[in-house]
Amino acid sequence: MDVMTVVQILDSTVRLMTPLLLACLAGLYSERSGIFDIGLEGKMLMAAFSAGAVAALTGSAVLGLLAGILGSLALALVHGLASITFRGNQLISGVAINLFAGGFTVLVGQKLFGLGGRTPPVSGNARFSEITLPGATAIRDVPVIGPIYSEIISGHSPLVYLALLAVPLTWWVLYRTRFGLRLRAVGENPASVDTAGISVTRLRYSAVMICGVLCGIAGAYMAISLSAGFVKDMTAGRGYIALAALIFAKWRPWHALGATFLFGLLEAISNRFPQLHLGPITLSESFMLTLPYILTVVILAGFVGRAIPPRAGGEPYVKER
Amino acid sequence: MILTPLISLALAFAISAVVILAIGESPVEALKVMVEGALGSSYGWGNTLYYTTNYIFTGLAVAVAYHAGLFNIGGEGQATMGGLGVALCCLFIPWPHWTLALLGAAVAGALFGALWALIPAWLQAKRGSHIVITTIMFNFIAYNILTHLLSKTLRPLGSMDPATANFPPATHIPGLWQLAEMMGFAWGKHSLANVTLFIALLMAFLVWVLIWRTRLGYELRAFGKSEPAARYAGISPVRITIITMLISGGLAGMMAVNNVMGMSERLILNAVEGAGFFGIAVALMGRNHPVGIVLAALLFGFLFQGGAELSLWTSIPRELIAVIQGLVILFTGALDNMVRLPLERLFAARRRKEG
Numbered sequence: 001m002d003v004m005t006v007v008q009i010l011d012s013t014v015r016l017m018t019p020l021l022l023a024c025l026a027g028l029y030s031e032r033s034g035i036f037d038i039g040l041e042g043k044m045l046m047a048a049f050s051a052g053a054v055a056a057l058t059g060s061a062v063l064g065l066l067a068g069i070l071g072s073l074a075l076a077l078v079h080g081l082a083s084i085t086f087r088g089n090q091l092i093s094g095v096a097i098n099l100f101a102g103g104f105t106v107l108v109g110q111k112l113f114g115l116g117g118r119t120p121p122v123s124g125n126a127r128f129s130e131i132t133l134p135g136a137t138a139i140r141d142v143p144v145i146g147p148i149y150s151e152i153i154s155g156h157s158p159l160v161y162l163a164l165l166a167v168p169l170t171w172w173v174l175y176r177t178r179f180g181l182r183l184r185a186v187g188e189n190p191a192s193v194d195t196a197g198i199s200v201t202r203l204r205y206s207a208v209m210i211c212g213v214l215c216g217i218a219g220a221y222m223a224i225s226l227s228a229g230f231v232k233d234m235t236a237g238r239g240y241i242a243l244a245a246l247i248f249a250k251w252r253p254w255h256a257l258g259a260t261f262l263f264g265l266l267e268a269i270s271n272r273f274p275q276l277h278l279g280p281i282t283l284s285e286s287f288m289l290t291l292p293y294i295l296t297v298v299i300l301a302g303f304v305g306r307a308i309p310p311r312a313g314g315e316p317y318v319k320e321r
Numbered sequence: 322m323i324l325t326p327l328i329s330l331a332l333a334f335a336i337s338a339v340v341i342l343a344i345g346e347s348p349v350e351a352l353k354v355m356v357e358g359a360l361g362s363s364y365g366w367g368n369t370l371y372y373t374t375n376y377i378f379t380g381l382a383v384a385v386a387y388h389a390g391l392f393n394i395g396g397e398g399q400a401t402m403g404g405l406g407v408a409l410c411c412l413f414i415p416w417p418h419w420t421l422a423l424l425g426a427a428v429a430g431a432l433f434g435a436l437w438a439l440i441p442a443w444l445q446a447k448r449g450s451h452i453v454i455t456t457i458m459f460n461f462i463a464y465n466i467l468t469h470l471l472s473k474t475l476r477p478l479g480s481m482d483p484a485t486a487n488f489p490p491a492t493h494i495p496g497l498w499q500l501a502e503m504m505g506f507a508w509g510k511h512s513l514a515n516v517t518l519f520i521a522l523l524m525a526f527l528v529w530v531l532i533w534r535t536r537l538g539y540e541l542r543a544f545g546k547s548e549p550a551a552r553y554a555g556i557s558p559v560r561i562t563i564i565t566m567l568i569s570g571g572l573a574g575m576m577a578v579n580n581v582m583g584m585s586e587r588l589i590l591n592a593v594e595g596a597g598f599f600g601i602a603v604a605l606m607g608r609n610h611p612v613g614i615v616l617a618a619l620l621f622g623f624l625f626q627g628g629a630e631l632s633l634w635t636s637i638p639r640e641l642i643a644v645i646q647g648l649v650i651l652f653t654g655a656l657d658n659m660v661r662l663p664l665e666r667l668f669a670a671r672r673r674k675e676g
Binding site: 082086088092093096098101104106108117237244289290293309 | 344345392394440444448449451454455459461469472598601605637640642643644646647654656657658659
């Protein structure tokens with residue numbers, strides 16, 4: 001394996017980890033506020049479809065992104081209604097959202113474009129183009145730093161940088177603002193937050209909505225940046241991988257970056273080498289793609305460090321029991 | 322309290338109708354095509370009952386776990402592994418007669434499904450890792466294992482598609498239409514339903530016995546209602562969790578007799594066709610009672626077969642069924658309180674007036 005291959009794999013890792021990172025941070029807000037969300041997948045899918053459809057119809061990537069966010073927000077609102085207002089089962093609501101999105105996107109896509117659930121390919125302004133960071137071409141030929149900067153760091157869609165910026169931002173919001181403190185508290189002990197005179201309902205709704213926005217960006221990125229259009233079931237389980245990454249990261253923002261990088265790297269390697277020969281053992285593509293799930297189960301089981309979810313997660317809050 | 326699920330169901334169907342209207346089709350026409358295709362002929366009934374059989378198994382699997390307060394979302398993976406068990410059993414054991422093969426395959430499918438549920442169960446009971454997350458992960462792991470096995474190990478030489486060889490003729494179990502022919506009348510020729518339906522109904526009865534007529538069932542329900550109370554009464558949480566999940570996984574795994582042995586007669590990828598998730602909808606609709614589950618499974622069997630007909634005869638894709646399924650799960654499962662609380666208030670008010 002030469003240097004160029006490594007650079008290419010890392011470059012594609014950055015591309016592939018972006019939707020995972022955004023969805024993982026989305027889940028982080030929701031679950032930190034005590035609302036389990038296994039509907040990340042459905043929200044991303046809905047966003048990918050809305051973004052792909054609107055970008056194809058209007059020819060504008062920005063409008064596509066906005067539509068993606070709106071599509072995801074609509075489902076987030078349903079999840080909020082079910083799990084906060086009507087105190088329903090959050091897991092069941094998530095399953096319902098995933099199934100609904102899987103069908104709805106194809107149904108409407110077929111109606112609008114008649115391409116079997118696909119949206120027409122987008123190009124030009126309808127797609128987020130890659131931006132070259134300043135100086136990337138100038139230092140391309142410098143050894144080591146050159147390829148790292150110009151290939152891996154530079155030359156991605158603006159949404160990639162947005163996702164990367166969302167990590168320190170989330171850390172700051174969570175650990176350095178009043179909202180973040182309350183958010184973490186409401187996920188651990190909503191009664192104490194309520195006693196302090198702060199609305200549990202409003203806090204949880206804001207978290208669920210932030211989650212919707214981030215899933216929206218993740219889905220839009222997949223449809224009109226990573227690919228050039230929406231394809232039926234294009235998220236292909238990424239929402240669940242993001243969920244796995246969230247557990248792997250133990251619900252912390254910087255660790256989410258690490259976890260999604262690892263899972264993105266596994267995907268990039270398995271794309272590049274369907275059969276990876278490591279001396280006597282050969283790792284197949286399906287093994288690489290299974291590894292995130294296996295690692296998550298191991299982490300969850302507490303064999304390697306223990307992953308403890310927010311204490312009030314999954315429990316609807318009832319005032320004055 | 323049968324009113325709540327009915328109203329929820331009506332709401333789910335009403336919104337589905339709105340969705341159909343929104344894509345410029347007529348809900349009445351769509352329903353007509355579905356009824357005609359799924360229930361209008363003995364062939365349609367044969368296919369409807371085939372899907373019903375799948376959903377009885379997965380619905381019971383979800384329900385048994387639910388009574389113990391566990392949400393088994395891993396029916397998909399357990400049924401996938403059950404398929405592997407059934408396939409190995411049919412391919413490598415020289416069965417003399419289909420009746421024996423059927424029994425053997427049912428045991429093998431249940432065993433593989435149960436074992437696939439054992440690890441999440443053990444992790445939940447001993448290590449406290451959330452069973453919903455682990456069973457989701459195990460769905461993906463099962464799928465990838467099967468992809469690997471079917472494309473490498475179990476694929477016959479010279480074949481390109483990821484599937485096992487065809488099962489030997491001795492393992493062919495008769496379809497319901499063949500039974501009808503043996504009894505001398507023509508019914509649903511070449512439709513998919515097979516004798517596994519009777520196993521499914523037997524299982525529904527056995528689950529009823531288990532949950533409401535045995536000591537284990539009592540412990541299981543007590544554990545589901547209140548873990549501390551059950552523990553105080555001397556019920557071991559570890560034991561109940563593991564036994565419940567073994568039964569639940571076994572039921573999901575046994576489904577493979579229907580789809581792998583009874584239908585495709587070889588193991589293919591994606592043989593489960595989402596039945597694990599249908600099980601959630603079925604259990605919710607059926608209020609986790611075997612009778613309710615059989616009825617709900619029939620409803621969803623009708624929807625699935627009707628959806629296939631719909632995509633055949635109209636421009637509505639079969640994904641409509643996923644929309645309906647999602648809405649049914651949403652309204653009967655997650656938005657349950659939205660319907661139930663106003664109803665309860667209504668009845669309470671009426672009772673006050675009378676009293």
